[in-house]
Amino acid sequence: MGDFFDELRRRDFSRLDDLGHVYLDYTGAGLYAESQVRAHSDYLCHTVLGNPHSRNPTSQAATLKVEEAREKVLAFFNADPEAYEVVFTLNASGALKLVAEAYPWEPGVQFLLTADNHNSVNGIREYAAARGAEVRYVPMGRELRVADLEAHLTCQDCNKPNLFAFPAQSNFSGVKHPLEWIETARAHGYHTLLDAAAFVPTNRLDLGRCTPDFVCLSFYKMFGFPTGVGALLARRNVLGELNRPWFSGGTVRFVSAQNPVFLPHITGRGYEDGTPNYLGIAAAAAGLDYIGEIGVERINAHVMALTAVLLERLRALAHTNGAPVVRIYGPEGMERRGGTIAFNLLDAEGELVDFRIVEQRANEASISIRTGFFCNPGAAEFAFDYHDEEAFRCISTMTAESFTLQQFSDCMGDHAVGAVRASLGIASNEADIARLCEALATFRDADASVRLTPVAELATID
Numbered sequence: 001m002g003d004f005f006d007e008l009r010r011r012d013f014s015r016l017d018d019l020g021h022v023y024l025d026y027t028g029a030g031l032y033a034e035s036q037v038r039a040h041s042d043y044l045c046h047t048v049l050g051n052p053h054s055r056n057p058t059s060q061a062a063t064l065k066v067e068e069a070r071e072k073v074l075a076f077f078n079a080d081p082e083a084y085e086v087v088f089t090l091n092a093s094g095a096l097k098l099v100a101e102a103y104p105w106e107p108g109v110q111f112l113l114t115a116d117n118h119n120s121v122n123g124i125r126e127y128a129a130a131r132g133a134e135v136r137y138v139p140m141g142r143e144l145r146v147a148d149l150e151a152h153l154t155c156q157d158c159n160k161p162n163l164f165a166f167p168a169q170s171n172f173s174g175v176k177h178p179l180e181w182i183e184t185a186r187a188h189g190y191h192t193l194l195d196a197a198a199f200v201p202t203n204r205l206d207l208g209r210c211t212p213d214f215v216c217l218s219f220y221k222m223f224g225f226p227t228g229v230g231a232l233l234a235r236r237n238v239l240g241e242l243n244r245p246w247f248s249g250g251t252v253r254f255v256s257a258q259n260p261v262f263l264p265h266i267t268g269r270g271y272e273d274g275t276p277n278y279l280g281i282a283a284a285a286a287g288l289d290y291i292g293e294i295g296v297e298r299i300n301a302h303v304m305a306l307t308a309v310l311l312e313r314l315r316a317l318a319h320t321n322g323a324p325v326v327r328i329y330g331p332e333g334m335e336r337r338g339g340t341i342a343f344n345l346l347d348a349e350g351e352l353v354d355f356r357i358v359e360q361r362a363n364e365a366s367i368s369i370r371t372g373f374f375c376n377p378g379a380a381e382f383a384f385d386y387h388d389e390e391a392f393r394c395i396s397t398m399t400a401e402s403f404t405l406q407q408f409s410d411c412m413g414d415h416a417v418g419a420v421r422a423s424l425g426i427a428s429n430e431a432d433i434a435r436l437c438e439a440l441a442t443f444r445d446a447d448a449s450v451r452l453t454p455v456a457e458l459a460t461i462d
């Protein structure tokens with residue numbers, strides 16, 4: 001296994017070592033293989049593609065490419081073409097917004113979501129609440145997992161549509177939430193929106209075995225290139241229950257300006273506003289071939305083996321007095337988790353190290369990690385043990401203009417206001433892990449000067 005991925009790194013990701021980068025932000029974005037880019041460039045240089053909304057030869061060639069890509073997406077996820085539509089979007093957030101704006105929200109409808117969710121899922125609540133639906137969060141328990149989902153799957157009016165949203169894998173803690181929830185939710189009268197953005201880069205999503213009503217993803221997270229293409233996979237029968245709030249070029253079969261009538265496309269095209277990113281979509285199809293040839297299971301085994309190494313090395317980091325250097329949020333072991341690890345460092349007295357100083361040292365060593373809340377405030381609030389009233393008191397003193405992390409931190413006292421995230425992927429190796437741990441080891445026996453102090457300034461928290 002090691003040999004295969006060593007060779008792959010030499011062949012397709014040599015820029016990492018040539019430029020001295022340690023890349024540990026795969027949950028932020030995957031890295032593209034150099035051969036993917038060369039193949040796409042070659043393809044573009046030897047084809048002529050026009051806007052797919054016409055009928056001329058170059059347009060037909062583009063249409064064919066987009067339709068081939070749609071079939072490839074269905075095949076990659078083993079989705080029944082009779083049951084699922086593929087809608088190409090800008091990214092996972094674009095896919096989520098399509099559901100948010102078209103779901104039949106009204107009083108009596110429930111929007112249930114796990115506290116562990118990306119902000120692009122959290123944002124759906126604004127559409128839901130604005131139209132009178134009830135929004136409820138499922139709290140997180142031990143290891144940032146949900147203890148008892150069924151207790152929350154109640155409905156006000158079980159004859160109305162209800163929506164439950166959760167991530168297949170947390171972009172905060174790496175926790176894998178059970179895909180069995182999809183059937184449980186269905187049995188309780190809920191549609192399910194599965195956020196697969198952080199899951200599909202290293203796990204097989206088999207839509208023949210689990211059948212969420214909606215799935216969102218971004219292709220750059222799976223294989224780095226292209227950016228700007230994502231997908232919504234939606235079950236046809238549920239798509240028919242949605243109400244798009246508008247139409248646009250590309251989504252309609254007929255529109256009259258004289259009369260207030262329009263006939264939408266009844267396929268996924270009815271959700272693709274304007275000209276699709278047909279060149280990007282072609283590259284996304286090639287990206288699926290690329291990771292398909294390597295094998296998602298093989299990528300998973302590689303990433304899981306490295307995750308075990310990283311977890312062990314993080315747990316082993318200790319101060320001279322024996323106190324741990326690292327506090328991990330979420331599972332410390334390998335069970336039901338992916339290759340994303342969130343943590344904070346502690347000084348020798350067990351006080352939190354300022355995550356911005358950790359980031360600074362990582363940056364100086366050309367190590368790319370992520371810090372902050374990772375756009376997942378719910379997981380962060382449970383990880384950092386916030387009391388909602390206290391946090392509300394702190395946040396309500398600030399406005400969008402006046403907010404600073406420092407002010408929030410000062411108000412929150414001893415609570416963390418951000419963490420560090422390392423995430424592994426296809427091109428990761430043990431040398432990357434060693435370089436990260438070397439940088440973290442510089443905090444061994446650190447004194448109080450690395451604690452969160454009211455001096456540094458950072459304008460955002462995300």
Ligand SMILES: Cc1ncc(COP(=O)(O)O)c(C=O)c1O
Nearest residue numbers: 091092093118120171197198218
């Ligand atoms: C779990 C999860 N969902 C959704 C998103 C949003 O993806 P995008 O920014 O590509 O729309 C992300 C991005 O980090 C994510 O990790």
